Structure formats: structure tokens, C-alpha cells
Amino acid sequence: MTNRKIEALQEAAAHKAKESAERVEKALERMIKQGQVISFKSVAQTANVSTAYLYKQEDLRSRIETLRDQQKQRPKSKQAPPASDNSKSVIISTLREENKKLRAEIEGLRRVNEGLAGRVYHLQGAEELAERLKSENAELKKQLDECRRQSPPPQKDDPKVTSIEKKRTKKSGGSDSIKSELDALKIKISTTLSKLIEQVPEETVLKAIDTLKEALSTTKVRNPAGFLAEAIRNTWIPNEGYEEKAELDIFKEWFPVARSKRLVIASRKIEGVLHVCTPEGEWISFGEMVVQYPLESLKLKKVD
Template sequence: MLKRNTSGLQSHARQKRDSALIRTEQAIQKLHKENKSINFGVVAQEAGVSRTWLYNQIEIRERIEELRDKQLVKKTNIQKSTPDNQIESSVSKTNIIIELQQRINKLETENLVLRQHLEVVYGMSNSELVRTVEVLQIEKAELKRQLQELSNNNDATAVSELINRQLHERIYTLESEKAEMLLQHKQVIQQLDKLNSDLNNQENLKLTNQKQTEDIKKLQTALESTKKELTEDRQGLNTTHAKLTSIEEAKKTLKSNNVLDSKVQDKCSELGIKLNKSLIDLIKSKPYEQVINALSVVEERLAVGSKKVRSKSSLFRTALENGWEPNESDVEREAYTIKTNFFEWYDLARNYGIVQQFKEEEEMIIVQDNTGQWIKFEIMSAKWTLDYLRRVAQPK
């Protein structure tokens, strides 16, 4: 069972009781001063309190009973002097008493059922209910005593009036108790419904929080995994970046120092290719595979016949510039030899001033001499031989 803080309720109950005591005292004084009837029903109505509460206050109860009895004795003495013809018949009074007692029994039964139901709802006996039962027992004993005393009185009118008044008071009290217990029962049901709703909300909130906690754990796990992957990728990037930086630095060093790849240098040395700055720059500007192919072309031409290759460096430069590849046919080799010789002859003849330009027509090379006339290369080269031009022509 839930433990609730009842200090505020207890403080409110004390304030309510003090206020009820003051109102009750004022009501009793007012009724006594105005010489009105004083009983539990009248005082309860005047003070705005319940009869049950009046019965539970021992001092107030005794005072009301004392004032009521004094008024009753006084009224009885007055009624003794009334004529006999004004006294109601004892049979009529008896019928009224029986009817009122039956009504009292019915109300007591209903109130007992309500008290038992409230005890089941609370799960334990209510101290207020126990106190109410004790008060009712005291009241019952008091009524029996007064009834016994009055039954010995010869004045039937006084007896009937007293019993009638007390029975009406009892009925009013029981009806008030019934109304209060019904209201209390309704309030208890509402409190139980609210508690059940709060418990359901707390359970739902607990489930929601649990799900959120699980989701957060999954996200944290995924985040850790992602962080780990990012760290590994960053390390790989750093390694790659370091390698790239090293390669770039090596390239810069090679360019700044005019240094070639060791394999290219060794191959050039093996083939007898003389390297100068312009040829080195050309090699660096071409793809590595193209450089190797050009070296292979030179090597292939040398294998055919070294006498046919007049300038290895010139052959290598031409093969590199034109992207030649090895393993060509004899016709291709012959054409290449002619072209190689022509280019060397043309450079020397132009420097010497005997030709201006050249062109190819139908796989034939023709050159324009210094007079503007177009002449076949074979005729021009026979007049101006390559050996002669090598001796007399100076490259610009």
C-alpha cells in the first residue's frame, strides 16, 4: 500500500474541528437565549455540523443532553395541567412509535452495509466508523433508559411526545450518517480510480524510459563503432598522405636535380644514348611506359643493324616524341629509317639554307628549295648528301 503524507490533512482537520466547536457553542447560546428547543438535530442545523460529530464530542453531547432534559421536564410539568380531552390516544402514539422504530431498523441495516463496504475498500477498520458505532450504542442505551423511565410515568402524552421526538431525532441522525457515508464511499472510489490511473501512468512512463535507455545504449554503441572506423580511416589516410608526400617530395627532388629513374638511366647507358638537359626534360614529361617503349625501339633498331642508326639520341628522341612501339615490320622499319635520316638531313639542310619546308604526298616526301621549287627528297638528298651537310652545316 502507498504511504501518503497526511500532515497537511491533519492540520486541516484540527482547524475544521476548532471552527465547528466555536459555531456549536454560539448556536447553543443563541437557542438558550431565545428559549428555543435544544436537541442534537436543532443544534446541528444551527451550527452547520453533523449529528454524528455532535455525538462524538463528549462535553458538547453531555451539555446538549442536560439542556434537552431540563426543557423536557419543564414541558412535561406544563402538559400535566392540560385537559384530558387534549391528550392523544395511546393507540395512535403506539402506531407512530412502531413505524418510527421500523424506519430506524431499516436505516441501521443500510448504514451497517455501507460501513462494511467502506471497511473492505479501505482494507482495514476505520476508526471514525468504530467511534460512530460506539456513539450509537451509547445513544441506544440512553434511549432505552429514558423509555424505561417514561414507561413508569402515568402521563401518556409526555411519554409519547418524548419517544416521538427522540425517534425523529434518531431517524434524522441515521439519514445524515447515510448521506455522509455515501459521499465518503463516492470519494473513496474516486481516489482509488485516481491512484490506479497514476499507477498506470507511472508504469507507462517506466516502460517509455526503459525503451529510451535501450535506444540510447544502441546509439552509443553505433557511435563508438563509427568513431573506431573513423579513427582507422584517419590513420589510413595519414599513412597514405605520408606516402604521397614522400612520393611528391621524391619527384620534386628528381626534377630539381635532373635525376632520372635508375632503370631508365641504366638502359640509356647500355644503349649508348647520350643524355642532355633537353632530353632529360622530355623523358620526365612522358609516361614511364612510353619511355620504356622508346628505349625498346632503339634497342630493336640496334639489333637490326647498328650502322643503320646514325644517331641513337636522335632515334630515341623521335621514338619518344611520336610514341613509337617495338616489334614493327621490315617495311615499317625501312620507312622509319628513311624518316629518321630525312629529319636529320632536313634539320641540317634548313640550317644550311638550301630548303625552306617539306610535306608528304602519297607516301612521298618532297622539299621546297631556296628558290621555291618543290623537289623529291631522294633527288635533293643525292645532290646534298647527309655526310656533306654534317660536315658543313652548323646547327643554330
């Protein structure tokens, strides 16, 4: 998904560069025909581009310099008269149309950028969670090793004492609650799945099972056992609940309306709380904004 969006940005940039070059060519043709003074500044204004852009394009820069030098060598008496009011109105109309196209392109690129920013923020959160879990696992293993060193070895002649390794063998496949859940889902405990269950806390396995249940309730899972193994490896958890879903449903309807009214320009989660950004750059929680601007009254609000 991220690669496709980057490709879309690159295509949009190439298309914009092509249109800019075409505008410059048309501007030069009009200026030559109307006898206007050709310079980097005048061409930039007529074509609605920056002078820095003209200097960077070697072909355009060379052509402008040549035309400018040719004009300087001509006698002043032979210069063409200034453009008529009619030609000026044509230029203004053309520039306005090009301005509209540029604004539409900018808006499209802004939306793509917002989507990419949200994706990056999500990936950063996932990486931070993975690092935290690794640190916690390392600490738990350290504590386990310490407990093993402090525990006295079992007596060989005492049949009632069972070693930790034997207990682990008897407990293969997880606790009774895990086995009960897997039996209800008709999932057979393979060797791989059994090792995964033994390597992680019981809570992680139960959350992974809840994630599988949620997936089965909404779609057809071809390989439930494989899905569960991935859920355990990646510490998947089910959706946070109906309250967050309800908030997201309201947000999906509210945000486009608020943006059309120029109240907000972007959104993201800050410390797990959904926020929106005002045109002034202030981040405000979505809960506060929806109370201040309810959806029904927002639809009736006129754009300032």
C-alpha cells in the first residue's frame, strides 16, 4: 500500500513538471507574438512558475536567455506595441484556469500525504510496541532463570517430586482453559502450535484466540490454526471495543464535513486519543471538537 502511494506521488510530481514546462512554452509563444519583454521574471509571472524553476531547467533557461539577448539587440523603435486589453483578458483567464488545476493537484497531494503520515505513525507505534514486548520478555526470562537457580534440586528417591521439565511436558498445549477454547474452535494442537503456546504467557494466547474468534465472526478463515499461530507470534489483540468503533464511525462522517467548512485540515492519534488539527496548527481532541461542532449543526454552518 505504501509503495503504491509513493508511486502516485511520483506520477503526480512528473505530471506537474510536464504541465509547468508546457505553460512556459505557451507563455513564451504568447510573449513573442505580442512583443512583450522577455526575462526570467516576466516569463515566470506569465507562466505562473518560479524563477528558480526556470533557472533549473537547462533547455528553458537557454531559450529564455537567447530570446532575451535577441530582444536587446533589436532597435527600440521596432518593438511591438503593448498587449491589447483583449489579449490581457485572455492571459488572465488562462492563468485562472491553470491556478484552479494547481489547487486541485495540491489538494490531491495533501490527501495522499495525510494518508502516508497516518501509515508512518501507525508503523512507528507498532515498532515501539514490539521493542517494549522484547524488553519485557527479556526481563521475564531473566527472572525465570533466577528462580531456577534459587530453587533446590528435586530428590531422586522421592516419587512425589516432579521436575520442572516433566511438569512442562504434562502441560504441553497450554492450560485447561486454552485447551477448552481450542476444542471449541475445533483446532488440533500441532507440534508448532504447542511450542508457541509454551513460549508465551497464557494471556497472550487467550488474546490471540479472541482475535481469531473476531475474525471468524466477520469473514471466512481458511486456516484457523495458521491464523492463530501468527496471532500468537505477533501478539495480535482484538479490536478495542464498540466504543472506539462507534467513535470512528462518527469521525468518518464528521471529518469530511468539518474539513469542507475549513475547521480542520488533518487528524491523528496522540497517546491513543484521536485528535484533529485546526487551520491554525492546533491539535484538539476529537471529543472536544464534536461537542463544540455537532454534525447536524456543522452541516448547516456556512463557510467563512
